[in-house]
Amino acid sequence: MSDKKNTVFLILQDNDDARPIIESVEQDNPEATIQYQPGMVRMEAAGRLVVNRETVEENLGREWDVQELHLNLISLAGNVDEDDEKFELAWN
Amino acid sequence: MAVIAKDGYIDLVRDRVENFHGNQLVYVGWDDHLLFSAAQAFPLPPEMPFQTLVSEVMASVFNDHPDFQKIDWERAEWVLDGESFSPAMEASLKENGIGHKSLIRFKTPGLKGINGLRL
Amino acid sequence: MPAKKLNLRKRYGLLTRGMGWETTHQKMDDVFPYDSFEGIKITDWDKWEDPFRLTMDAYWKFQAEKEKKLYAVIDSFAQNNGQTNLADASYLSAIKLFITGVTPIEYAAHRGFAHLGRHFRGDGARIACQMQAIDELRHQQTQVHTISHYNKHFNGLHDPFHQFDRVWYLSVPKSFSEDALSSGPFEFITSISFAFEYVLTNLLFVPFMSGAAYNGDMATVTFGFSAQSDESRHMTLGLEIIKFMLEQHEDNLPIVQRWMDKHFWRAYRLLALVAAMQDYMLTNSPMSWKEAWDVYFVENGGALFEDLSRYGLKMPKYHELATAEADHISHQIWSVFCSLGNATGFHTFLPTEEKMAWLSEKYPDTFDQYYRPRFEYWHQQQKDGTFEFQKGLPQLCQVCQIPMVFTEVQTDPMQISYRVTEHGGDKYHFCSDGCKDIFEHEPEKYVQAWLPVHQIYQGNCGGPTLPEVLEWYKFTPEDIGNYIGSQDHARWQEWTGEDKEVKQA
Numbered sequence A: 001m002s003d004k005k006n007t008v009f010l011i012l013q014d015n016d017d018a019r020p021i022i023e024s025v026e027q028d029n030p031e032a033t034i035q036y037q038p039g040m041v042r043m044e045a046a047g048r049l050v051v052n053r054e055t056v057e058e059n060l061g062r063e064w065d066v067q068e069l070h071l072n073l074i075s076l077a078g079n080v081d082e083d084d085e086k087f088e089l090a091w092n
Numbered sequence B: 001m002a003v004i005a006k007d008g009y010i011d012l013v014r015d016r017v018e019n020f021h022g023n024q025l026v027y028v029g030w031d032d033h034l035l036f037s038a039a040q041a042f043p044l045p046p047e048m049p050f051q052t053l054v055s056e057v058m059a060s061v062f063n064d065h066p067d068f069q070k071i072d073w074e075r076a077e078w079v080l081d082g083e084s085f086s087p088a089m090e091a092s093l094k095e096n097g098i099g100h101k102s103l104i105r106f107k108t109p110g111l112k113g114i115n116g117l118r119l
Numbered sequence C: 001m002p003a004k005k006l007n008l009r010k011r012y013g014l015l016t017r018g019m020g021w022e023t024t025h026q027k028m029d030d031v032f033p034y035d036s037f038e039g040i041k042i043t044d045w046d047k048w049e050d051p052f053r054l055t056m057d058a059y060w061k062f063q064a065e066k067e068k069k070l071y072a073v074i075d076s077f078a079q080n081n082g083q084t085n086l087a088d089a090s091y092l093s094a095i096k097l098f099i100t101g102v103t104p105i106e107y108a109a110h111r112g113f114a115h116l117g118r119h120f121r122g123d124g125a126r127i128a129c130q131m132q133a134i135d136e137l138r139h140q141q142t143q144v145h146t147i148s149h150y151n152k153h154f155n156g157l158h159d160p161f162h163q164f165d166r167v168w169y170l171s172v173p174k175s176f177s178e179d180a181l182s183s184g185p186f187e188f189i190t191s192i193s194f195a196f197e198y199v200l201t202n203l204l205f206v207p208f209m210s211g212a213a214y215n216g217d218m219a220t221v222t223f224g225f226s227a228q229s230d231e232s233r234h235m236t237l238g239l240e241i242i243k244f245m246l247e248q249h250e251d252n253l254p255i256v257q258r259w260m261d262k263h264f265w266r267a268y269r270l271l272a273l274v275a276a277m278q279d280y281m282l283t284n285s286p287m288s289w290k291e292a293w294d295v296y297f298v299e300n301g302g303a304l305f306e307d308l309s310r311y312g313l314k315m316p317k318y319h320e321l322a323t324a325e326a327d328h329i330s331h332q333i334w335s336v337f338c339s340l341g342n343a344t345g346f347h348t349f350l351p352t353e354e355k356m357a358w359l360s361e362k363y364p365d366t367f368d369q370y371y372r373p374r375f376e377y378w379h380q381q382q383k384d385g386t387f388e389f390q391k392g393l394p395q396l397c398q399v400c401q402i403p404m405v406f407t408e409v410q411t412d413p414m415q416i417s418y419r420v421t422e423h424g425g426d427k428y429h430f431c432s433d434g435c436k437d438i439f440e441h442e443p444e445k446y447v448q449a450w451l452p453v454h455q456i457y458q459g460n461c462g463g464p465t466l467p468e469v470l471e472w473y474k475f476t477p478e479d480i481g482n483y484i485g486s487q488d489h490a491r492w493q494e495w496t497g498e499d500k501e502v503k504q505a
């Protein structure tokens, strides 16, 4: 098997609610790239991308339920692992 | 293999020739003339002479192309259901071996469409 | 101190398990009569788990929130006459095709999942399907609500469901969804969650909707993204079902593989309409069809199948051909619509100079060589006043039901691809090996296909002449034909005081 990791992505609506989540993704996934396209923001990374509840809460200044992600979600790629602490996408 | 589907599938062939009120379906495609995006479908009596197919039925659609008037029908090359064939112009579709849902393709040597671009 | 909230895993377990039971008065096989005839073997339904661990209470809470956001946008769009901010009114042809061709599939998906929500034996899977059934109904409703605003101002939007059941090009999506609906529950979920959600909706609801935003259609992009947030849950869930089938029994692999092959090809053929929307009907496109295909199928689909390869699953048959066709299909479909625009419920228009320059840039290997000349020829004819719509009716593919416009892109892109087979003494014609294979596996299913052209000739569509057929479709004379000179165009000029031509940059 090659070491090349396939791309996972998370696409959110480009709006105020999504901004703290995007910032958290940038903080917690330094190798991720963020592309702004009309109406949407596409975040992609090789192999793995995570949204951590704690980081979002710090950016947002309030409690945040990981499932609130669904409100601004457009699409994603990768296997999903979601619990109370994080939302993770990965190709293994 | 039998159909794997929920109940309610009955034995129905929707396009049996009997459903076309005495006509049969014939498809005609003009190779190298893609301004006509697809072959054309016509419901025709099997007794129709091949000549009528050419000068009336085919003309009703293909005559909008400037090449149509220029066709030398002596030189036209015909393919019926994948085999090349030479139609007898006065004989009927049926006598020419053209069946229900047969596909007739024809090429017109020397005529390669708009600006020679096969359009 | 308030009781500590249960964690997500626990809540999910409690709210999705133990809701069903082993029946005693009736045999389980009689209670769930549909989940075994397809040959899929399930030994332990409890192994199936929703990766989002979504429970009903959370579902209602978040969906209500999504609706509130969406309807706030729809209201403000209407109050501010958002329709006047479109890039050009010709763009609405895409919305007309959307409401007549896609919205009814959402409703079909609703019906299918409502059925699965009753008929899967596993209670976790049943609950997920029930939520999905509600989602799909929501998609259909929000699309109708959003687009109804345009119906106040423009033609061609007045009767999508009636038209879905009758119109020649709408038999393409209709037959796609009815193929899935008439199959068993496992095939249905493979078709919808893999082919429809993973392949089709990612291409339709992401790049196309981003294109809607790019053209000032804030209403459509909002319902599109709102729907797609559900779709991403659906595709994740559906892929779980696929993995679950493969993990449950090795005998399931060849069945699932065949379904993937079949429904990939069916959804891909349906996508040809979306390709034309993306490249030609969007006034300005932020991304070409080919670029979208590369990102959302080649790259993303490739990653998915690499992941699924540990179960022995292979890329769907003919995926290489689909990728080769990405350079061609949008042009081929828009050509056929432009030449039959007197029978389409949306307006057709030729690509402008600017649009053609963009297409040349995006399709350097194909557009100038194969497609530009026909549009330039038709432009010249329109200038000279000699342009006429084509008079005949096209031959259709027996399976995808699209006019036989696809060509041999790998050997001779100007040669129509003809395939044929015989069954029960009759001939059946196909656009591709993909469609032919599907027919040959279940001929009894596809000999029943309701092909619009044949139905017209059998006398089942209102009458033998075009005006009679169009009336039977409920197309008015104002709905059809060229955009330039239409009522829609006249109204647009009244608002903008300009735009004598189609505006595309």
Ligand SMILES: [Fe+2]
Residues within 6 Å of the ligand: C106, C109, C135, C136, C139, C227, C231
């Ligand atoms: Fe949907």
Ligand SMILES: [Fe+2]
Residues within 6 Å of the ligand: C109, C136, C197, C230, C231, C234
């Ligand atoms: Fe869905």
Ligand SMILES: [Zn+2]
Residues within 6 Å of the ligand: C269, C397, C398, C399, C400, C401, C402, C430, C431, C432, C435
């Ligand atoms: Zn086909």
